[in-house]
Amino acid sequence: MxxxxxxxxxxxxxxxxxxxxxxxxxxxxxxxxxxxxxxxxxxxxxxxxxxxxxxxxxxxxxxxxxxxxxxxxxxxxxxxxxxxxxxxxxxxxxxxxxxxxxxxxxxxxxxxxxxxxxxxxxxxxxxxxxxxxxxxxxxxxxxxxxxxxxxxxxxxxxxxxxxxxxxxxxxxxxxxxxxxxxxxxxxxxxxxxxxxxxxxxxxxxxxxxxxxxxxxxALLEGEPVATGSYAVVFAQDCLNEVLGAFGSVFSGESAKRGINPWRDKVGEQVASPLLTLKDVAYMENGHAIKAFDGEGFATGDTSLIEDGKLIGLLHNSATAAHFGVKPTANAGRSAKGTLSVSSRHDVISAGSSSEAEVTAGEYLELVELQGVHSGADAISGEFSFGASGFLCRDGKRIRPVRGITVAGNFYKMIKEVDAVGNTVIPNYDGRFFAPMIRFARLSVAGK
The missing domain is CATH 3.30.2290.10 (PmbA/TldD superfamily)
Structure with missing residues (x-):
């Protein structure tokens, strides 16, 4: 058989x-x-x-x-x-x-x-x-x-x-x-x-x-930059890691439990007008493709942020019933697990800026992060984590940077976006798709 x-x-x-x-x-x-x-x-x-x-x-x-x-x-x-x-x-x-x-x-x-x-x-x-x-x-x-x-x-x-x-x-x-x-x-x-x-x-x-x-x-000779405020461009997997640490803001389950700061912000501006984010069921070369969710409903696409405005949250049928909204077929459940809410492909839409525009002037390109989840508070939005990367100017790496601590507030950071690139690319495991994004300012503790 x-x-x-x-x-x-x-x-x-x-x-x-x-x-x-x-x-x-x-x-x-x-x-x-x-x-x-x-x-x-x-x-x-x-x-x-x-x-x-x-x-x-x-x-x-x-x-x-x-x-x-x-x-x-x-x-x-x-x-x-x-x-x-x-x-x-x-x-x-x-x-x-x-x-x-x-x-x-x-x-x-x-x-x-x-x-x-x-x-x-x-x-x-x-x-x-x-x-x-x-x-x-x-x-x-x-x-x-x-x-x-x-x-x-x-x-x-x-x-x-x-x-x-x-x-x-x-x-x-x-x-x-x-x-x-x-x-x-x-x-x-x-x-x-x-x-x-x-x-x-x-x-x-x-x-x-x-x-x-x-x-x-390239990172071997890296040293800390001077303490201060810097514009930041995260490498693709690093950006995914940072957004993932605050992913509960899109969860109807966390909203139902009263631990989601965006619970009552649907319809409000929560991010820069340059940002649009969707939960997408099918992406070419995606690795979160599945035709049904943990309850057996057909999966589809769900808009989360459009032009900076929070459109809605991800729901299973129970959290949707709690809030009196339509389910989004985002039930998560494994054979050993209880009912939850889970995302599929996180997709940030392309913006209008060229790579040259995103990388104009001086900024930090961060390619390695340490302690992101342990250093992030999803309720307050505060975060602090170690990082390595490069001090860049006009798209060129000036020198490697190591031994710095990057800190800020996630809810403030996503409102302060200088530019969003015009080409969407996947991260290494095909679950996160985004263009290059330049965040206006983050605090860096260096030397």
Whole structure:
């Protein structure tokens, strides 16, 4: 019997058991396989093959909600799982907002590019893993590549509920990463680079090897700049990291819990008029493509900020019911998890400025950040984190910068934008898309 069919039968059994107990339910079943390699001193230090499967149920009975999961699909295990969920529900506080609402939907993720045949041989993958370390070590100033690896993951996710909804999703991802550690004249610098693709031959090992080494080399002689206020341009992944630290401002769940500063600001100006941000279901070469959300509703695009104005928040059906708004099909839930809110592709729209306009004058280009999430307060907006990069003038790097602390207030920062570039590009893992953005001023503690 195929793996897909086995999961489908398990879901049907669980839904039948829940229905017999007078409960509504939705079930998520998933299985996956992963393969990873790491190299050390020219030899494989890790060769790991793993497989997993899990099924989880959310039951709702008399407004009581609970979950339970099992890593076994045996009938006895599924019976025990449903029984445990119902027992758990009897002890939970009533939550009338959580209901099974996706009725009679049949949804399958149809984009063929997210699950492509793997034609690479094990020998090719081993050769790649060894080269990620070996080619860094061959570089003139490189001491080692302390962190490196190759991995691939394939997974199947199925969802079903007692209202007849049935959804399926299948994807495969390949990734590799490496670091370059340079030790020269008593100074050290290290940089990591990574590549993610839907096919083995879509990976860019040459690029990440060169990027890791060249950036570490470029930063080696970095020193702090003078303490003061600077215009800042974040490298793509750094910008994603900063925005991610404050991503809860778009969550209907955090708003429902009363910890979202933008809870009552829908329709108000919260950012620079130059900024427009959307949550997008499908992006070409995106890695968050999925046709349905954690409740079984079809995914779509959701406008969050338009010309600086907050248009709305991301919602599952429960948070939408709480605020009396339309759901955005952004329910998050795994087989082991409770209902939440999650985003897909975060996309900042292109602006009207050329690269030359964005990089005019003096500014800091920040390419590495340290301690972003630990140094960010999503409620107050205050942040402080370590950073490395370059002091730039008119698009040219003047000198490397290290050992600085960047501080500011996120809610003020996104209102003070000098320019937004006219070309949108993805970050390394294909989940964040944005143009170059120049922020007017951030406080920098240096020398």
């Amino acid at each position: 195929s793996e897909m069919k086995t999961l489908e039968q398990a879901i049907e059994q669980v839904l039948e058991l829940a229905t017999k107990q007078g409960a509504q339910a939705d079930v998520i079943a998933s299985s996956g396989e992963s393969f990873s390699l790491k190299a050390d001193q020219g030899e494989l230090a890790e060769y790991k093959v793993t497989a997993s499967q899990v099924i989880g149920v959310r039951v709702i009975k008399d407004d009581h909600v609970a979950i339970s999961y099992s890593e076994s699909l045996e009938p006895e295990s599924l019976e025990q799982m449903v029984s445990q969920a119902l027992t758990n529900a009897s002890y939970t506080k009533k939550d009338p907002l959580q209901k099974i609402r996706a009725e009679g939907l049949t949804i399958r993720t149809e984009q063929p590019e997210i699950f492509q045949e793997d034609t690479a041989t094990p020998e090719q993958k081993i050769e790649l893993a060894l080269s990620l370390e070996g080619r860094i070590r061959e570089k003139p100033l490189a001491k080692s590549a302390p962190y490196n690896g190759y991995s691939e993951n394939s997974s199947i996710t199925l969802l079903g509920n007692t209202l007849g909804t049935r959804c399926s999703h299948q994807e495969r991802t390949f990734s590799c990463y490496t670091t370059a550690l340079i030790d020269h004249n008593g100074k050290q610098a290290m940089h990591i680079a990574a590549s993610v693709a839907r096919r083995f031959d879509g990976l860019s090992p040459d690029k990440i090897i060169n990027d890791a080494y060249e950036m570490a080399d």
